[in-house]
Structures are given as C-alpha cells and as structure tokens.
Amino acid sequence: MSKKKKFIRGLKCRECGREYSIDPVYVCEFCFGPLEVVYNYDEIGKVLTKETILSRPRNLWRYKELLPLEKEPEGAYFTGYTPLMKADNLAEILGVKELYIKDDTVTHPTLSFKDRVVAVALAKAKEFGFETVSCASTGNLAHSVSAQGARAGFERFIFIPASLEHSKIVASLVYEPNLIAVDGNYDEVNRLCSEVANKYRWAFVNINIRPFYAEGSKTQGYEIVEQLGWRAPDNVVVPCASGSLMTKIWKSFREMKEIGLIDQVNTKVFAAQATGCSPIVTAIKRGIDVIKPVKPDTIAKSLAIGNPADGFYATQVIEETKGFGEDVSDREIVNAIKLLARTEGVFAETAGGVTLASTIKLINGGHIKKDSLTVMCITGNGLKTQEALVGHTVEPHYIKPNLAAFEEVLKKIKQDT
Secondary structure (H helix, E strand, O other): OOOOHHHEEEEEEOOOOOEEOOOOOOEOOOOOOEEEEEEOHHHHHHHOOHHHHHHOOOOHHHHHHHOOOOOOOOOOOOOOOOOEEEOHHHHHHHOOOEEEEEEOOOOOOOOEOHHHHHHHHHHHHHHHOOOEEEEEOOOHHHHHHHHHHHHHOOEEEEEEEOOOOHHHHHHHHOOOOEEEEEOOOHHHHHHHHHHHHHHOOOEEOOOOOHHHHHHHHHHHHHHHHHHOOOOOOOEEEEEOOOOHHHHHHHHHHHHHHHOOOOOOOOOEEEEEEEOOEOHHHHHHHHOOOOOOOOOOOOOOHHHOOOOOOOHHHHHHHHHHHOOEEEEEOHHHHHHHHHHHHHHHOOOEOHHHHHHHHHHHHHHHOOOOOOOOEEEEEEOEEHHHHHHHHOOOOOOOOOOOOOHHHHHHHHHHHHHHO
C-alpha cells in the first residue's frame, strides 16, 4: 500500500452508507444516493501538522493528505491559497466588529474558486487514465476545465447554456476546447451531459468524477482556518449554486478539528442565493429539507442551478450549525458589487454580489451578531460578468485635451461632493 493510499478509505454513499472502492463512480448502485470520499483521519493526523503545512508551498496541495489522490498530482495547476482580507471599511459601514473576505477573485488561473475543484478533478482523471475531460457549466467551471485541461494535455468537451454572458463564452473559447452551447438552462445541459457520460469514457468533472472534484472546495475552508491563525470563524457566508461549496467548507472545518489542527468549531454557516434562483434558501426559510426545483431567472448566472444536486445536504448543514439563508434581488446584487468595489477595492462577479447583499440582510435581520467574526466567500472575479453592470455605473467625464476643460470638470466634481 502506498503512503498516500492509507489516508483514503474509499467512497461511501451519503444515504445508505454502502462503501465502494476508489473508482470513477458517483452514485450508489443500490439506493442511487451520491458518493463521497472518506478518509482515515487517525493516519492523516499523525503526519499533517501545522508545521508541515507551513513548510509547504502556498497552494492547495499543502493539504494534500486531505485530498483524494493516491500519488502526487500530475500535470495539475498549483492553484489556491488566495487572500483572506480584513474588510475594515465595509465592516464600519455595516456596523460589525470583524469582517473578512475570502477573495477567490485573484491568484487562480481563471479567477474563480472553480480552479480549486478542477485542479483536484483533473489530477484524479490522470490517475484513472482518462484522455478526455468534460463538464456542464454556467461559466466559471467551463473556463477552468478549458484552461487546466489544456495545460494537462486532455481533449476537452465543454457544455454550457447558450444564453451565457458573451464574455464568459469568449473566456472559454480562448483555450480552444470543443465548446458545446446548448439551447437550454443549466439543468437541461446537465441532463444531456449525464447521457453523454453514460455513453463515452470521458471524465466529466462534475458527474462521474464529482466525488473527487467536490473535495477541492474544502481547500477554501482549510485556508480560512489557517489564515485566521488556526481557528474557525464564528460565521461564514457562502454563495450556493449546487450547494456543494457550502457542504465542503463545513466538512473542512470539521476535518481540521478531527485531526487536531484546531480545538473547536462553533461556526454558523449561512447560504446566499439570488431571489431568481433560490431553491436552497427557500427550503431553509420554510424549515424543510425538500428542495423544490425552479426555473432560474437572475443575473447571477453562475449560481443559476434550479435543481441543486447538494441542496438537501446544504439544508442539513444549516440545521446542524444553526445558520440561516438569505436571497437577494438583481438590484441588490448590483448594488453590493459596487459597494464591495468602492469600499475594499474588490471587483466581484454577480455571485460575490449575492454573498455581500445576503450578508447585509443576515446582519440586519439579527442572524449574524455584530460583535462576531464573519467570513464572506467571494468566489469569482467581476471581469467575468461586466454585462451585469452596464447602465448601473457612473459615467466618465468627457473633456477636450486642455487644462481649462479639466479644471471646469474639476470644479463641478468639487461642487457635487
């Protein structure tokens, strides 16, 4: 048995508990429940210490014992370890004591947290011997699979809704994958991809490789704990599409405690969604765990999954941590993007606007205490969704190329302020 193999026990059904070996499978053949990677935490705890982590390069592989690879990653991006910013300007406006931004808008090769999950998924696809990688995507995942798949030498088939923002389509095409634009929403694209995955031996990162792919999201949680000085936050606000990111951040906090890197976890987890696609938050507010699928209608297209695969498990995290959820309108999303930019200099995509706008509602509603420590997960760069701001920003001052023209504008600016 390899040294790495002893850290991974296998796959386990999240519903019936039946165990499986490490293979490219994602649903239980008996109850059709989703599969999840399980680990031998006793063995991991013997080798993964704070000192070991701190001695390693600042990328997601510094936590490699808690990731589902059986050998060193081959051809993978060394992504991760994004900034955790103390947002004092924003905290003052919102009237809270400690507010942080986990800023996944930078550092990553395609400027979103999806680079975390794809790095793990493609490294696992290499281990399994796949030559073609694929995905169903609302944009960010398409960029990441296109880019990282190119570097790793895979043939790539990328499926997206044809209605995606033009800038997001271009951001995939530049890597020259086989881009398939489907006349339908994400849920329809995903159903098509499930059919394709059953026929062709391709590594669909969010279908047959999903149990391994999803584990990459945990690295955001590990980094938050490390960057806070080896402690879990009081609150974390997470944007929800499938609901997977929320469940994995919560899993990461529990794992850090399990292997002895932190003493306690008292974190409340909060879900953030757009009102135009809020099946998870709707269930949370109704106090139920049944997710009613919806047809998405929101500018936050990266979160526009009407039938979220991990929706049920997201509601379980909320119940377990005594958290809550909020949804916000498109107008609130745009206003929050602008607020985050002008206070902290962070330009977030629409999902980031959802996170901040929801955080504001959670604070005002008393769900997040003003004297607690809160981390907001900002998952993608605003350069990806500039179309959402058209008509919602201030206009530039147009002048002739002379000093008199400038000073006339300057005088007006001073008067207006």
